[in-house]
Amino acid sequence: MTTTSATTPPDYIEDDQAPSETPWQLAWRQLRKNKAAIAGLITLICLYGCAILANFLSPYRMELRSDQVFQPPSPIRFHNADGGFSLRPYTTQLKFNPSDNAFHEVAGTLEPVHFLVTGEPYRLLGILPLRIHLFGAPDHIPFHLLGTDSDGRDVFSRLLIGSQISLSIGIIAICITFSIGLTVGGIAGYWGGRVDSVIMRICEVIMSVPQFYLLIALAGLLPAKIDPRLTFLMIIIILSFVGWAGLARVVRGISLSVRELEYVQAARALGVPEGRIIRRHILPGAFTYASVAATLSIPGYILAESGLSFLGLGIKIPFPSWGNMLSAAQDLDVIQTKVWMLCPAAMIFITVLAFNFLGDGLRDALDPKLRR
């Protein structure tokens, strides 16, 4: 064959010398332009980073009780006892005064907060034995950054340890539902016909049962006194059992449409073996769209876990999760006078919002250029 460009003028539009951009680079550039998505991404990185380093960041053991019940957040001062400015934060002791039913600073207890102090031993990520903590006040000064709860436990520490549970449940549950949904939905969409109808009817049955009712019913079956790790596992299994159907439907739709995409047809028309078409053309395409759906459904799992734990059906005290911490903030008195008890709600709110922002951004970044 000879070159025909000599006879026909080339019909390309732009021919910049810039090195070509992969679709991933393009999507990343698109995502970076989306401020909300990037804010969500950074927030999530911080949240998950904190969850991983929770033991290091928390000054107290999460189950440690004290007689400082419902202590408000400890004051933080940037001056020393002489009143001079100091970069090192100082804190003072708070003491409950029954006569006016409030906490008051105890004069003359201004003490510096130290960083990287040696404290309670713990295992980072469950393996690395360490004693070092990010910060801590001298032992005789209770230092509660976000106050204490009804049993005098440090809310800040519990929030961090609780985040390990609340945040990982969403991720693990989505990994499980994602694999089930991708397989089942992929099979339904790809094979079509009767297989598709049967699978979709099963999904519809599962989805037509009110989700939270199903969750409560299943969680109610759990024995009251079991290993908290087992509870954690069971909750994940329950969440996945309820959640896979929705994702399977989404994936089915995706694979139905990807299957009929022209580039898949074009690959078939080239005689590319079907296994290779699925592996190289259908799955990667379906995967990008399904991962957007997955990102957007993680908040659902986080909320569901919180809901169960809030109702006392999930993670049980003394083990903290954002949901069961919130259940301490049920009555009006607590909400009005002990605002710090609402911190877990703020964390849930921030996390859910961050996932939604990121998911929306991912969808916008992946959609226009990857498909067209």
Next chain:
Amino acid sequence: MPQSVTEPVLQIKNLRTHFFTDQGVVPAVDGVDLEVYPGQTLGVVGESGCGKSVTGMSAMRLVAPPGRIVDGEILLRGENLLKLSEVEMSHRRGKDLGMIFQEPMTSLDPLYPICDPLMEAVQAHRKEKMPKADAMAEAVRLLASVGIPDPERRARSYPHEMSGGMRQRIMIAVALSCRPAVLIADEPTTALDVTVQAQILSLLRDLQSETGTGILMITHNLGLVAENCHTVAVMYAGKVVEKASVQDIFKRPRHPYTQGLLRAVPRLDHPAKQPLPTIPGMVPNPLRLPVGCRFQTRCAFVTDRCRQEQPPLEAVGTGHLAACFVQPEYTASAPAHKGGA
């Protein structure tokens, strides 16, 4: 004109492809005969929904459920493709039968650089594995052959960096990479603007004269047929209603539907103020096709016989077939319509 000495490289005989939908059976292709000769182009024209694409996909055996080829033969150099196993058939695709689609913007997988489908094509039909560097060199050569400037660099670009015309060139390179005996082009230029369209068609003609590929060109565009095709088949509601050399179709159309299509083409010698004559009425619902001739509801020459019997596709001249009992003379102005109201 097809020389009588050459055998058709692709022969479609009495092809029936039906869709078994929930509403009923749709006979999208219902007894179609077509022949593609080496080095020649057969144009398949007809209104939207008359079964052109389904015919093309049937020839590739790529009709997806609920569609199924229920009858007929697809002979590639005399071998019936419908008798092959799916694995054997997939070895024919790309190697003996190539296909290009209407939408160049979506025919390339956005996740891979454009050398990828080319390398996939050259590697797909080889017994022993081809070294990657060789496949890449071949891909670059193929890109050059379809007039892509700077092919070495372009081979590593991604589809989103290409214009529609460039992508269609790449699709042509992919489809012709194994020098298939037959190329099925389903509206290859419909999505492109007119100048690019002309370039793509001239590229196809050049490549055809080099490789001797027989082309089955599916199109709406009669102007394109006049310039690029040797023979033409006109389809209506799943059937071929007229088949002839391109000269006969344009000079002596015998079927009222072909005549209507020709009148609907804008012409320079046509009085500008007069509106273009269109074919009245609509394509019949494929689930409720009329007894007798399928064109009867829109035909100005309909007779009682047309309403009872299906006219067979019969010779009306040398190499000229038409399926019409009346076969009215072609007049440039539209006849008064008296068909079923």
